[in-house]
Amino acid sequence: MSALWLRCFAGIVTREFLRFLRQRSRFFASLVRPVVWLVIFATGFRAVLGLSRIPPYQTYVLYEEYIVPGLVGLILLFNAMQTALSMVFDREMGSMKVLLVSPLPRWYLLTCRLLSGVVVGLPQVYAFLAFAWLWGIRPPIAGLLYVAPAVVLAGLMLGAIGLLVSSMVEQLENFAGVMNFVIFPMFFASTALYPLWRLSDADPVLAAVAWLNPFSHGVELIRFALYEQLDTLSLGVTAATAIVVMALAVWRYDSGRILRRQLAGGAA
Amino acid sequence: MIKAMPLATLMAAVVLAAADARAETIFVSNEQDNTVSVIDGGTLAVAATIAVGRRPRGIEASGDGKTIYVALGDDDRIDVIDVASRKVTGNLPSGPDPERFTVSPDGARLYIANEDDNTVSVLDIAGRKITADIAVGIEPEGMAVSPDGAFVVCTSETTSMAHFIDSKTLELIDNVLVDTRPRVAQVTRDGKHVWITSELRGTASVLDARSHAILAHIDFAPPGVPLELVQAVGVAIARDGERAFVALGPSARVAEIDARQFKVLRYHLVGQRVWNLAFSPDGKRLYTTNGSSNDISVLDLESDRVVKSLGVGRSPWGVVSVP
Numbered sequence: 001m002s003a004l005w006l007r008c009f010a011g012i013v014t015r016e017f018l019r020f021l022r023q024r025s026r027f028f029a030s031l032v033r034p035v036v037w038l039v040i041f042a043t044g045f046r047a048v049l050g051l052s053r054i055p056p057y058q059t060y061v062l063y064e065e066y067i068v069p070g071l072v073g074l075i076l077l078f079n080a081m082q083t084a085l086s087m088v089f090d091r092e093m094g095s096m097k098v099l100l101v102s103p104l105p106r107w108y109l110l111t112c113r114l115l116s117g118v119v120v121g122l123p124q125v126y127a128f129l130a131f132a133w134l135w136g137i138r139p140p141i142a143g144l145l146y147v148a149p150a151v152v153l154a155g156l157m158l159g160a161i162g163l164l165v166s167s168m169v170e171q172l173e174n175f176a177g178v179m180n181f182v183i184f185p186m187f188f189a190s191t192a193l194y195p196l197w198r199l200s201d202a203d204p205v206l207a208a209v210a211w212l213n214p215f216s217h218g219v220e221l222i223r224f225a226l227y228e229q230l231d232t233l234s235l236g237v238t239a240a241t242a243i244v245v246m247a248l249a250v251w252r253y254d255s256g257r258i259l260r261r262q263l264a265g266g267a268a
Numbered sequence: 269m270i271k272a273m274p275l276a277t278l279m280a281a282v283v284l285a286a287a288d289a290r291a292e293t294i295f296v297s298n299e300q301d302n303t304v305s306v307i308d309g310g311t312l313a314v315a316a317t318i319a320v321g322r323r324p325r326g327i328e329a330s331g332d333g334k335t336i337y338v339a340l341g342d343d344d345r346i347d348v349i350d351v352a353s354r355k356v357t358g359n360l361p362s363g364p365d366p367e368r369f370t371v372s373p374d375g376a377r378l379y380i381a382n383e384d385d386n387t388v389s390v391l392d393i394a395g396r397k398i399t400a401d402i403a404v405g406i407e408p409e410g411m412a413v414s415p416d417g418a419f420v421v422c423t424s425e426t427t428s429m430a431h432f433i434d435s436k437t438l439e440l441i442d443n444v445l446v447d448t449r450p451r452v453a454q455v456t457r458d459g460k461h462v463w464i465t466s467e468l469r470g471t472a473s474v475l476d477a478r479s480h481a482i483l484a485h486i487d488f489a490p491p492g493v494p495l496e497l498v499q500a501v502g503v504a505i506a507r508d509g510e511r512a513f514v515a516l517g518p519s520a521r522v523a524e525i526d527a528r529q530f531k532v533l534r535y536h537l538v539g540q541r542v543w544n545l546a547f548s549p550d551g552k553r554l555y556t557t558n559g560s561s562n563d564i565s566v567l568d569l570e571s572d573r574v575v576k577s578l579g580v581g582r583s584p585w586g587v588v589s590v591p
Contacts, residue, residue, distance in 0.1 A: 043492070052561070053539075059565055059577040060520065060537050 008104050009112045016116035019086065030078060030124045034071035035131055042067045054195055056227035065137050069223035070192025073215060075124050076155045077183055083117035084162035088169050107250040110163060114246065118155040125151050143226045150225035154218030157242035163249035190216040214241040292548050293351065294555055294589045295336050296564055297324040298581025304338060305580040306354055309548065309589065312566060312576050316354050320347045325585045326368040331375040333590035339366035339380065346378065351590055360396055363389040370411040379420050381408040388422050390438060400438045404431040410453035410464065414477065421462055423450035430464050432480060444480050447471050454503040465500035465514055472500050472514050474530060484530040490521040502544035507551050515542040515556060522556055522567065536574050538565035549591040557584040
């Protein structure tokens with residue numbers, strides 16, 4: 001029994017990883033996106049957004065150093081939506097049926113999909129951190145280790161959100177809407193680009209939104225881990241969001257019309 | 269990754285051990301709070317706050333490191349702090365509005381720049397008496413003494429001059445025109461060079477200590493910082509004479525300079541309006557006072573990184589560190 005579960009897991013993860021490896025442009029894009037933010041945006045805003053010393057930083061940091069954990073979050077966010085997109089693609093192409101005929105429970109199949117997304121996300125994050133290192137942003141070496149579990153947890157949370165989104169998206173074409181209604185608001189209304197105290201100076205409402213945004217907590221968890229600290233609030237929020245959203249996604253996939261339609265479509 | 273783990277642990281252990289081994293104490297004068305913050309060098313946390321007179325600025329340690337002197341601009345005196353008890357144990361007279369001063373290498377005298385009356389006062393510490401007043405330029409500020417004690421340099425802000433004083437005769441021996449608003453002077457440990465910073469021009473000049481000729485001009489241009497924010501103030505020159513550091517005021521940067529080639533190596537980001545600098549007694553750290561952000565920054569010279577900034581009182585001005 002356990003061998004079967006493991007094989008299923010290995011199969012799903014390998015498939016997603018192979019897909020990732022073959023889509024070289026995807027890896028390239030996933031690296032170029034944060035690099036453009038770091039090299040162009042952060043440099044341009046450095047003078048405007050001089051930062052105060054705030055935890056987890058021990059001293060003053062330049063804006064490009066502040067923005068790095070947020071850009072790691074951006075990588076994970078795009079990666080999660082990409083995984084969600086491939087779910088919709090599988091559904092449209094019919095390959096999801098292959099997955100669904102498996103005797104294993106759906107929640108397990110979905111969890112494997114979720115984990116496969118995170119496995120693909122990790123090398124992207126480290127490739128970017130390596131670039132940032134060369135660019136002169138050098139967090140403590142231990143922080144680069146501590147950040148791995150934080151990246152995994154934040155990746156799980158965002159992946160779960162992606163799965164939930166994929167259960168709501170009917171067709172591949174609708175995915176542009178996901179950009180507008182999920183990725184952009186989550187990224188911009190968060191602490192990825194601006195610290196919370198600066199947001200509350202500008203607009204308390206926006207600061208409250210950013211504080212409630214689970215993406216902010218994922219980013220803060222990564223930020224603190226990168227500087228060898230644990231932000232327990234962010235840990236709690238990220239873990240809780242991951243579990244609740246994943247349960248919702250499983251519920252939608254399990255009971256919802258998505259799979260019935262899939263199977264019916266396959267029969268026709 | 270797996271290989272990096274023990275390395276990281278080892279590094280953490282080394283850092284911790286190094287931190288524990290530090291017994292030095294840092295004293296910071298807070299100009300607006302009328303206090304001196306005492307910082308433990310091991311924990312890098314404020315350990316005590318000592319109330320002193322009004323407008324404390326210049327702060328120096330006696331040669332044996334057992335006494336701290338603080339110049340009080342609005343009280344026209346120097347307060348004396350005992351390092352061991354962290355208490356003000358007395359005071360010394362000075363001219364009006366003392367700002368910066370320097371302790372003679374034999375520990376017997378203080379040379380004090382009195383900003384308001386355009387003189388340098390020579391204070392005999394044991395006799396608690398001003399033994400001479402030497403007229404210099406307008407608004408004297410920077411004060412330095414050569415390691416052998418033979419000459420004293422004073423800079424005057426408004427006259428933009430460096431004044432060389434013979435410490436035996438206590439007479440002015442030379443005046444050298446330097447860049448606008450010279451703030452700080454430092455003599456290198458070998459006694460060969462005198463470094464002088466210009467606040468308004470944002471430069472440092474290096475003078476030959478014997479001929480008083482200007483040997484080098486160092487310009488500062490930290491990347492991404494408007495030039496008008498670059499104002500050169502505090503100077504610290506490493507004991508071995510290899511590296512020098514200049515505080516660049518509102519630009520929130522400290523320049524690290526190759527002191528042999530007179531070339532800027534890099535800029536370190538610190539707090540706002542960085543004003544004065546001091547090395548730790550072992551020369552492995554540099555402390556900066558950041559007047560506008562009310563904190564000090566700690567530059568670790570081994571890793572060449574700013575490792576911490578910590579809050580002190582309002583408008584921290586001067587800093588000194590003793591074993």
